[in-house]
Amino acid sequence: MDLGIRGRVAIVCASTAGLGEATARALAAEGARVVVCGRRGDVAKEIAAQLPEAIGVEIDLVAADGPARLVAATEEAFGPADIVVLNSPGPPPGGSQDIGDADIVAAMESLVLPHQRLVSLVLPGMRERGWGRVLSLASIGVVTPIPSLALSNIGRAALGGYLKTLATEVAGDGVTVNMLLPGRIETARTVQMNTYRAAREGIGVEKFAARAQAAIPARRYGQPDEFGAVAAFLCSEAASYVTGTALRCDGGAVPSL
Structure with missing residues (x-):
């Protein structure tokens, strides 16, 4: 299937791993011009060099000027962004009774703002051009x-509320807004969580x-x-009628429709 995004400009946040x-690699394979970014600028540039048409940008999106600097770098290299993939590292693990005010503020500053x-x-610009994709x-x-x-649950739910509200406001302008929800995917974050939970239960990581x-049903x-x-x-032309939704990619792990 041709996803219809060849030549589209895509910013993929926190795209130096996982x-x-x-x-970023999937969008590049479909012909998108990709901005790989993250705090590790050398890794961003290394990944970008492996893609057909991409740049690597060192950026800290939590910094107040981070988003503006990222947009400026994108427009200088490729022009305005058509696709924005929102992504950020997860907050430290911990239960609801393990967190305080400062932790919640930090989660919001990382996952929402x-x-x-x-x-x-x-x-x-997306609304003016009549085409755009925002995916979290x-x-x-x-x-x-x-x-x-707890912190991830709080911050990501808040972001979901914002994005769902936004989706209803811009759908008529050809801009879709969606969330893609991973279950257990084989990444460093999964290893981190397995290690944390295995230690809490007093069992080996491999056993956990x-x-x-x-x-997992799969x-x-x-x-x-x-x-x-x-x-x-979800970033494609083919998905133009999918908006305001949260799609799970979890091997059937969540026991509800």
């Missing part, structure tokens, strides 16, 4: 809060991981490229 990198700032910068790489915690991830995979962890393919579809 699901962000997988999404940078993305709202970035969207506000690119959205007017989030977590199944948006629809079913995950134990020991095997038990976790057995609980009986395995997902692969980053599988996730990236779904993300690329």
Whole structure:
């Protein structure tokens, strides 16, 4: 299937590893001009050099001027962004009784504010041109809060509320706004969480991981490229009538429709 995004300009946040990198690679494979970015500028440039048409940008999106600097770098290289993939590292694990005011503020500053700032910068151009894609790489915690991830549950749910509201406001302008919710995908974040939870239960990491995979109907962890393919579809011309939704990519792990 031709996804119809050849030549489109795509910003993929936090794309120097994991699901962000997988999404950047999937979009590049469909002919999009991709901006790979993250705090590790050398890694961003290395990944960009492997793609057909891409640049790598060192950026800290949490910094107040981070989103504006990223948009400026994008426009200088390729022109205005058509696709923006929102993504950020998850907050530290912990239960709801383990967190304080400062932790909640930090989660909002990491998971909500940078993305709202970035969207506000690119959205007017998308609406004027009558085409745009905003996609958040989030977590199944948006629809079913995950134990020991209180800060992630709080921040990503808040972002989901903002994006759902936005989707209804801009759908008539040809701009779609969606969330893609990963379950257990084989990334460094999954390893981190397995290690944390295994330690809390006093069992080995391998034993915990095997038990976790057995609980997934697909009986395995997902692969980053599988996730990236779904993300690329949601950013495509083919998905022009899909908006305001949160799609799970979780191997059937969430036990509800």
